[in-house]
Amino acid sequence: MEMSIKWELKEMFDSLISAPKYHLALEGCLVMCVLWLLFHKSYKPESTKLTEKEKEELIAEWTPEPLVPDTPSDHYALNPRIVTSKLGKRIVIDGHDCLNLSTHNYLGFVENDKCIESAIKGLRKYGVGSCGPRGFYGTVDIHLELESRLAKFMGVEEAVLYSYGFSAISSAIPAYSKVGDVIFVDEGVNFAIQQGLIASRSKIKFFKHNDVEDLHRLLLEQADIDRKNPKKAKVTRRFLVVEGLYINYGDICPLPQLLELKKKYKVRMFIDDTCALGVLGANGRGVVEHFGVAVDDIDMICATLENAMAAYGGFCCGTSFIVDHQRLSGLGYCFSASLPPLQAAVALTSLETIENNNSVIEKLRQNCQSMHSLLKDIPYVKVFGEPIAPIKHLRFANNTNDHKLETKKLEKVVQIAQERGYALTVARYLDDSEHLLPKPSIRLIVNAILNDQEMKESAEMISQSFESVLNLY
Template sequence: MAGDWYLYEVFQAFLSAPAYHLLLEAFLVLWILRLILTKSYKPHKTRLGAKEKEELIAEWTPEPLVPDTPSDHYTLHPRVVDGKPGKTVTINGKKILNMGTLNFLNMIENKAMEEAAITSLKTYGVGSCGPRGFYGTVDAHLQLEDKLAKFLGVEEAVLYSFGFSTISSAIPAYAKRGDVLFVDAGVSFAIQQGIAASRSHVRYFKHNDVDDLKRLLQLQADTDSKHPKRARVIRKFVIVEGLYLNYGDICPLPELVAIKQEYCVRLFVEESLSFGVLGASGKGVTEHFGISVDEVDLICGSLENALAAIGGFCCGKSYVIDHQRLSGLGYCFSASMPPMIASAAITSLEQLENNPDIFSALVRNSRWLHEKISSIPGVEVGGDPISPVKHISLKDCGENGEQETRMLEEIVQEAENQGVALTVARYLHNEEAHPLRPSIRLAVSSSLTQPDLTLALRVISNACASVHRRDLDAVE
């Protein structure tokens, strides 16, 4: 009976429905049936004869899987390193002075770090085999986070297992579509990847030019005043590096903090190079300028340079850092760093705290080498005098980037022959946001003695002079 009553009600509803409604429903039903039963693609069948097939095959030229590579390209002649790339490095069986790796404090040869890593290896094994939120957290990770937070004077720190992914995960964790990022034009490729992943609006200002940054912020403020409702939901960030990898100079943090307060923006500082380098105790660019870390909304850094470990970190206020534990893709989905690396990084931090003289030695070496290399004829040295990263370029190459790169590679090879390891700075030119001038990226270490520095200066000077003479002879 209930079934009959239900059918009766349906029939009455059908009779009372408007005619146009019934026609529309019938049309939709027929259209759905047509979509289900009709093929979405009907290939055009063409029958080719044997002669036509042979002609098509003869005309077809396959595209190369990779572009043509010149026979003298550096990737075809790799330098093979034996052992630790410490103060000295063994390249292709030859032991020479190392001025090419970012081992600023020579922690890669620290015996205490080695012992801590071996002890941890025996306790925890090689890897955690899981992300931090899924059985990948061990007490060594928590100890390192706590150690970093106390060392930098912040509320909390969070670890990433890969230095590159730290800033490229942190930026999209906070900045989303519709937000505005004001970014220094000289930032590294890792920051550029984080910017792209955020899908935010990007405004690049001239490298280390606070006036250009203020101009862009004022333009944004003028736009916001015309659309106050939309402006209330737009977040604005300023993103810089403490010590720029591509230039070797230091960001003007005091001016940036003043701009942050004036325009009410958030300030992110990437300190992969400045951490463990700048400041009386290696705490980075904030200590270098005597500015409280609370003035910076987020500090990111790498453990792979000064500390000679693996991975990276972000630090700041607890509510800022906690957000990354759910939104930082590199944190949520990457396996955590090996516990032995965390133990080694803890020991490395303790070494920094117990040996503050190491930073004054690094500054002394950097300043001396900067002054001396600047006096070499035909050479320009980029970067701050106290920066351990120097960019050496040639004065008389004009706009010919290929020629300058070739000459720099010849200088590097000549220096290697004379006993000093250098490296040409490499970039993904087709993907970089802004073009970068070819240069030799030289890295200074605190462990270099005066004879080491004198040797490096003499070799670089001789290599530059030799390549210049060779180039002039080729022109004549």
């Protein structure tokens, strides 16, 4: 053993002696550079000693930034209206019993006896909540049943449940689109979509609201970029994101024209059908059924169960390939406690009610058209939104384009309406965070349980409230 070590040392010494001198010099320099980098500091801070007077002056001059921005005392968030009843057809707000024209209870299922009974049965069987994500003992049999029923209802292979409606689309977008990908999106999309776009860190290209020609222009520009750099184009994914029925506008996306561009330029299409589910289409399946297009042409559809279904949570649906990916990379699915089983029971009952008798959807459509006609007849009110949509945005006909003033005037309209027994609400946004801040409006929600007399009286009240505010300003 000792002889072997000596032999190896001798071999190394002989190799060192026989090596060219320039090689040895180069290796010596490299060793010195490594040692210098290891022990040398990148900078040497100057040793500055302040006097007590200088310290006091610096402290006196320093002004800390506020943790949150200053909020005016009259801000609506600091003065919330308090509800002390069910949020059904009628609602008690600050002691006023009002006809509810402000919550998204499109089909009136909040007070549906079957839905309430299902919630109670689910509560007794499963308890209040799951207290765990789907992958960690949060999956209950009723979740799987609801996913299966939703997929069948929407006419797709599979659906995945989220415990919070907002997180469905905002988790789904970054699950597929990453850095380097391109997303074409309508500039009027809701805040949940906007947060999903930010989380994706993709390149976002906004086109004008419901403007197919502007989208076409952006797609042509992207096609030109792809031709110039084909290598990059091969690894760049392209997505198109829209809403079926826009919550901030009350209008419907031009789906057939969008699909033509989708197929021509080979982009993946995601639709947030939150406001269209249970509303559009003969059976309430949303914008796809409304236009009669093939559901297979849409890569993914998202929606919440919190509007027409009167439950909690949301879902995404499409092919099994699309849905399975979310179970592994959808952050809202992987890390949030699962949907309370009792709410899954409510959603199942709502779904069964629609499937067994879709007359409630037809009744909603009739009410929407009737209310739209009544509102259009008010001379100093301008109504925005599709006649068949339950979302109506009301603005003054002679809008001043002064955002603050218009909001104040609309808030006064809401206050007068509340005092007269009608619940309205000003559409609220995070002004500094919205990509495109909509103009101030009252967001009026029509539901299927209103009768003709109530709608007529509501329109008269709105007319009188707007007139009263016009006289004040």
